Amino acid sequence: MTISERGQAMPVSAFRRLAPFAEAARQRGRQVYALNIGQPDIATPPELLEAVRQADIRVLAYSAGAGTDSYRQKLAGYYQRAGIEVSSEQIMVTTAGSEAILFALLTCLNPGDELIVSEPFYGTYTAFAIAAGVRVVPVTARIEDGFALSPLADFERVITPRTKAILVCNPSNPTGHVYSRAELEALLGLCRRHGLYLLSDEAYREYCYDGATATSALSLAGADEHVVVMDTISKRYSACGARVGALVTRNEAVFNTAFRFAQMRISPPGLGMLLGEAAAELPTSYFDENRAEYQARRDLTVRRLRAMPGVECPVPGGAFYVMARLPVDDAGRFGEWLLTDFSYHNATLYLSPAAGFYATPGLGRQEVRLAYVLNLTDLDAALTCLEMALEAYPGRIGKLVRDEVVSREVASLV
Amino acid sequence: MTISERGQAMPVSAFRRLAPFAEAARQRGRQVYALNIGQPDIATPPELLEAVRQADIRVLAYSAGAGTDSYRQKLAGYYQRAGIEVSSEQIMVTTAGSEAILFALLTCLNPGDELIVSEPFYGTYTAFAIAAGVRVVPVTARIEDGFALSPLADFERVITPRTKAILVCNPSNPTGHVYSRAELEALLGLCRRHGLYLLSDEAYREYCYDGATATSALSLAGADEHVVVMDTISKRYSACGARVGALVTRNEAVFNTAFRFAQMRISPPGLGMLLGEAAAELPTSYFDENRAEYQARRDLTVRRLRAMPGVECPVPGGAFYVMARLPVDDAGRFGEWLLTDFSYHNATLYLSPAAGFYATPGLGRQEVRLAYVLNLTDLDAALTCLEMALEAYPGRIGKLVRDEVVSREVASLV
Numbered sequence: 092m093t094i095s096e097r098g099q100a101m102p103v104s105a106f107r108r109l110a111p112f113a114e115a116a117r118q119r120g121r122q123v124y125a126l127n128i129g130q131p132d133i134a135t136p137p138e139l140l141e142a143v144r145q146a147d148i149r150v151l152a153y154s155a156g157a158g159t160d161s162y163r164q165k166l167a168g169y170y171q172r173a174g175i176e177v178s179s180e181q182i183m184v185t186t187a188g189s190e191a192i193l194f195a196l197l198t199c200l201n202p203g204d205e206l207i208v209s210e211p212f213y214g215t216y217t218a219f220a221i222a223a224g225v226r227v228v229p230v231t232a233r234i235e236d237g238f239a240l241s242p243l244a245d246f247e248r249v250i251t252p253r254t255k256a257i258l259v260c261n262p263s264n265p266t267g268h269v270y271s272r273a274e275l276e277a278l279l280g281l282c283r284r285h286g287l288y289l290l291s292d293e294a295y296r297e298y299c300y301d302g303a304t305a306t307s308a309l310s311l312a313g314a315d316e317h318v319v320v321m322d323t324i325s326k327r328y329s330a331c332g333a334r335v336g337a338l339v340t341r342n343e344a345v346f347n348t349a350f351r352f353a354q355m356r357i358s359p360p361g362l363g364m365l366l367g368e369a370a371a372e373l374p375t376s377y378f379d380e381n382r383a384e385y386q387a388r389r390d391l392t393v394r395r396l397r398a399m400p401g402v403e404c405p406v407p408g409g410a411f412y413v414m415a416r417l418p419v420d421d422a423g424r425f426g427e428w429l430l431t432d433f434s435y436h437n438a439t440l441y442l443s444p445a446a447g448f449y450a451t452p453g454l455g456r457q458e459v460r461l462a463y464v465l466n467l468t469d470l471d472a473a474l475t476c477l478e479m480a481l482e483a484y485p486g487r488i489g490k491l492v493r494d495e496v497v498s499r500e501v502a503s504l505v
Numbered sequence: 506m507t508i509s510e511r512g513q514a515m516p517v518s519a520f521r522r523l524a525p526f527a528e529a530a531r532q533r534g535r536q537v538y539a540l541n542i543g544q545p546d547i548a549t550p551p552e553l554l555e556a557v558r559q560a561d562i563r564v565l566a567y568s569a570g571a572g573t574d575s576y577r578q579k580l581a582g583y584y585q586r587a588g589i590e591v592s593s594e595q596i597m598v599t600t601a602g603s604e605a606i607l608f609a610l611l612t613c614l615n616p617g618d619e620l621i622v623s624e625p626f627y628g629t630y631t632a633f634a635i636a637a638g639v640r641v642v643p644v645t646a647r648i649e650d651g652f653a654l655s656p657l658a659d660f661e662r663v664i665t666p667r668t669k670a671i672l673v674c675n676p677s678n679p680t681g682h683v684y685s686r687a688e689l690e691a692l693l694g695l696c697r698r699h700g701l702y703l704l705s706d707e708a709y710r711e712y713c714y715d716g717a718t719a720t721s722a723l724s725l726a727g728a729d730e731h732v733v734v735m736d737t738i739s740k741r742y743s744a745c746g747a748r749v750g751a752l753v754t755r756n757e758a759v760f761n762t763a764f765r766f767a768q769m770r771i772s773p774p775g776l777g778m779l780l781g782e783a784a785a786e787l788p789t790s791y792f793d794e795n796r797a798e799y800q801a802r803r804d805l806t807v808r809r810l811r812a813m814p815g816v817e818c819p820v821p822g823g824a825f826y827v828m829a830r831l832p833v834d835d836a837g838r839f840g841e842w843l844l845t846d847f848s849y850h851n852a853t854l855y856l857s858p859a860a861g862f863y864a865t866p867g868l869g870r871q872e873v874r875l876a877y878v879l880n881l882t883d884l885d886a887a888l889t890c891l892e893m894a895l896e897a898y899p900g901r902i903g904k905l906v907r908d909e910v911v912s913r914e915v916a917s918l919v
Contacts, residue, residue, distance in 0.1 A: 092669075092700050092730065098612045098762035107570075107768060128567070135565045143776060144558045151549045151746040151780070153542075156521075186600050186748065189770035197636055198512045202616060218769035222611055224638065255506075286506050316506065332565040332775025334600065334748075348512035354521060355632035356603035361746025362557060362776035366565070 158184025188323030267407020572598025681821020
């Protein structure tokens with residue numbers, strides 16, 4: 092008996108590679124500041140949990156495959172308030188954003204088809220692509236450009252007869268880049284010219300800073316047949332454990348096909364949908380408060396990072412991540428060393444080496460992603476740890492000219 | 506832009522084809538007894554819902570990918586009490602049985618590989634197989650034999666180099682057949698001789714009647730490398746909406762690979778796991794009470810069906826389904842007619858035509874599955890409807906000699 096080829100190809104989650112080292116550090120009594128994963132420390136709004144408590148449930152039964160009607164109707168109201176005109180029949184409730192991604196890939200692409208993704212990207216897309224038998228084709232955005240959309244010609248160049256879709260995450264995990272309307276229109280134009288789907292992950296829609304707002308791909312002219320939005324309540328309401336998301340599209344054939352995939356698992360999580368219903372009724376002031384908190388954290392993170400010698404980072408406009416280039420030989424090695432060898436006042440930090448966000452081998456070797464999901468005090472302490480660590484790290488080096496070229500030289504130095 | 510081939514191949518759920526007719530009948534004011542789906546009317550144990558209410562949650566966060574440690578440990582206790590020796594490290598919590606099935610297929614089979622399933626089987630397996638690119642190869646069990654395991658030679662005959670696994674549901678949905686230890690040993694022996702996985706869906710483990718007990722495939726000698734159990738709390742505790750299940754195996758490579766698929770969706774539903782934890786602590790008397798109730802329903806259903814002229818059904822030993830052969834031209838047409846044309850005291854019933862449980866075209870045309878998920882009073886009234894309907898149905902005919910042969914003749918008669 093053998094393990095399937097896709098099973099063998101499935102990577103160990105980039106988010107989890109350092110997990111055993113973090114666990115061991117905690118066991119040794121270290122305080123480990125976890126900036127590695129987008130798990131907000133902000134409380135789930137108590138009224139959401141209260142809605143679950145108050146629900147009068149005799150039988151916790153299956154719901155309809157696309158979610159309960161009442162939740163879908165409330166979601167339609169939420170999307171309308173967010174400037175996205177969709178009816179409840181265009182919204183399918185999913186088991187978190189994860190399932191929306193999986194259903195979108197299963198519906199829009201055949202095995203062997205190609206999915207273009209701007210890298211660095213949420214590493215888990217690769218896992219979904221492997222599960223669906225789809226090939227990820229990266230187009231590289233550069234830290235020097237603030238991870239703005241690469242020139243369209245870069246996308247055009249990698250389009251083949253097997254290309255079926257472009258996937259964008261806006262605001263971006265991991266870069267925090269907020270795509271401008273012009274960038275999105277350019278991407279959609281490309282999709283329209285080449286007959287491609289535009290799959291848009293909009294999990295962080297509300298978290299844009301400095302007065303900016305995120306443009307939904309569904310709000311673009313000509314979006315109807317092309318755009319599939321993949322969404323989740325996880326980040327929006329600090330409810331990652333609820334496992335409730337949505338696939339939203341005006342393309343009826345895509346919706347109906349995704350619905351057949353949804354029917355195979357009968358229904359999304361019932362208790363989570365109750366929580367989601369209450370969430371859809373929160374006033375927009377909820378986002379204002381959290382946005383202010385995240386913006387203060389972003390400002391602190393960027394200010395502290397830029398004050399560290401040799402560290403570079405663009406100012407991310409949204410989400411709750413910062414990508415930074417560090418003066419280290421290898422961010423993966425540095426991340427591990429932080430957990431195994433380093434401490435400052437008995438504390439250290441746990442960050443995400445950026446290699447897991449790139450599909451092109453060798454890219455991102457000096458980059459890390461920091462999730463500012465801790466309160467300002469802890470975040471400041473974590474950044475002090477980072478500053479001290481960069482001074483102490485034996486693999487400290489200057490800026491690499493080109494990651495992919497230098498990697499071999501670095502390997503020979505160590 | 507096109508819909509993927511697998512999306513086009515994905516069937517409309519057999520459970521849902523008649524749903525619009527049932528909905529229309531309800532809208533016309535008909536009482537529709539729903540015997541079509543395994544959604545029990547029995548209350549979810551109140552202590553399970555109370556456990557969710559009492560939980561002190563500040564942030565509803567991601568859990569570990571394999572589920573919370575506390576739940577996995579309690580599940581290990583549950584399995585031990587059920588006679589299945591596994592440690593918590595061999596139990597992966599999944600988003601219901603559905604996800605356990607999907608992960609098992611993705612892990613054990615390559616696209617194009619073959620999965621042997623005894624038919625009639627839970628129709629949704631076909632949908633998972635299409636999603637995973639796997640080919641279902643049926644081996645037919647016969648109503649005349651009480652849907653007992655077909656001779657091993659029938660399995661042996663369809664094994665090819667692409668065969669990777671045999672899937673069994675025990676007790677069976679839809680037939681209610683409880684596989685004997687000897688039947689399971691024979692199947693496992695076949696798997697061992699041919700290097701195949703034995704995937705065992707044991708969702709109905711506790712619901713066996715007349716003093717019988719279900720044998721878990723994991724309790725067989727030699728199971729370790731071959732057996733993957735796919736499980737769920739849905740039926741066991743009337744908690745279909747919780748979306749909590751488990752993949753259980755002692756095969757470390759299978760577990761570790763399935764875990765990588767699990768990591769892509771980060772974690773199973775958090776609120777559902779709280780409910781599952783409370784469920785794992787229920788005393789076995791909980792099952793005794795429900796088993797007595799289901800047995801009384803089964804007895805009523807079988808007695809009433811056998812008293813109807815021309816109706817045949819074996820006595821199902823477990824689960825909460827009865828497969829019956831009706832004196833009708835086509836069970837699908839009859840099922841639709843029940844909802845569109847028939848009523849008795851303004852009531853009718855909604856049943857599952859069995860064709861959706863067979864992969865072989867033409868089989869099961871006179872058969873239906875009835876789920877005895879209503880209380881005895883409603884169930885009796887539903888069966889009275891069925892009796893009256895069979896007398897009134899214009900397509901009433903005798904027993905077909907061979908479904909597949911006669912189907913053309915029937916078509917020419919109508």
